[in-house]
Amino acid sequence: LRNDCPKGHLRINFLDVGQGDSAIIDMPDGRMLLVDGGGAVGNPVDPGRTVIAPILRNRRRKHVDIAVLTHPHPDHFTGLASALTSVSVGEFWDNGQGEKDGAGPLYARLLADLRSRRVPIRRPSELCGTVFHFAQAQLRVLSPCPAIDPSLHGNNNSIILSISMGTKRAMLVGDAEETEESKLLKELRQQDLQADILKVGHHGSRTSSSAPFLDAVRPSWAVLSCGVRNRFGHPHPRTLNELSRRKIFPLRTDLLGGISWETDGERVWMSSAVSGRLSLP
Ligand SMILES: [Zn+2]
Secondary structure: OOOOOOOOOEEEEEOOOOOOOOEEEEOOOOOEEEEOOOOOOOOOOOHHHHHHHHHHHHOOOOEEEEEEEOOOOHHHHHHHHHHHHHOEEEEEEEOOHHHHHOOOHHHHHHHHHHHHOOOOEEOHHHHOOOOEEEOOEEEEEEEOOOOOOOOOOHHHHOOEEEEEEOOEEEEEOOOOOHHHHHHHHHHOOHHHHOOOEEEOHHHHOOOOOOHHHHHHHOOOEEEEOOOOOOOOOOOOHHHHHHHHHOOOEEEEHHHHOOEEEEEOOOOEEEEEOOOEEEOOO
């Protein structure tokens, strides 16, 4: 997990940040994205310092090309805020709801810090409908498009990313719950929803990963990012059950540690920190 990705491959490292979400995406052209950074209210352990920064240091990375905050909740922005202090940042993508509704002093500081460093802050209105090319890989923002729905609460305005290369695709849905999932089902065609690996919404809670959504995405793998014995009961047994009924292989960061998915557009390599190489049963 700590090494650079071979050039020409697309790799997503789902980091073990405990209860929260964080992923490093290595694009085939060498650019790197950091999506969320974990962190929890009242937890003195900051995964930005304990998990993300050491990985970046080890890889001698001093620059994040695009940092994405899927939605302004502390289990996504706390570690991101601290990790970004030690690197330069090309762009910051954010759904903007935190500035409208107020997401607390740490979030406000993160934005003020980025602005003082003249990092462009880009919002869904600018990101939706564009295909971003990274050599052989493409990235799209699928939601919230064309902008957040201010009547919806946090999770359901999560930035949803689709990253594809060749015949392979990954989808990361932040903390999207059933409301945002069904919005996507209405807005997109099935072929734009299908993905090989899905980072499921809201840490595997029962309010995400609805049956119609799983039927449309039809992934082989599902990543559930959650802390060991977390107090929220994530992932919910119902979610695990829905996955297993569809023969979708669950990858839980609380059991496997960090998880890596890598593709050359045709083949896929999977591994986890705890169990090494992974393959479909
Ligand atoms: Zn969350």
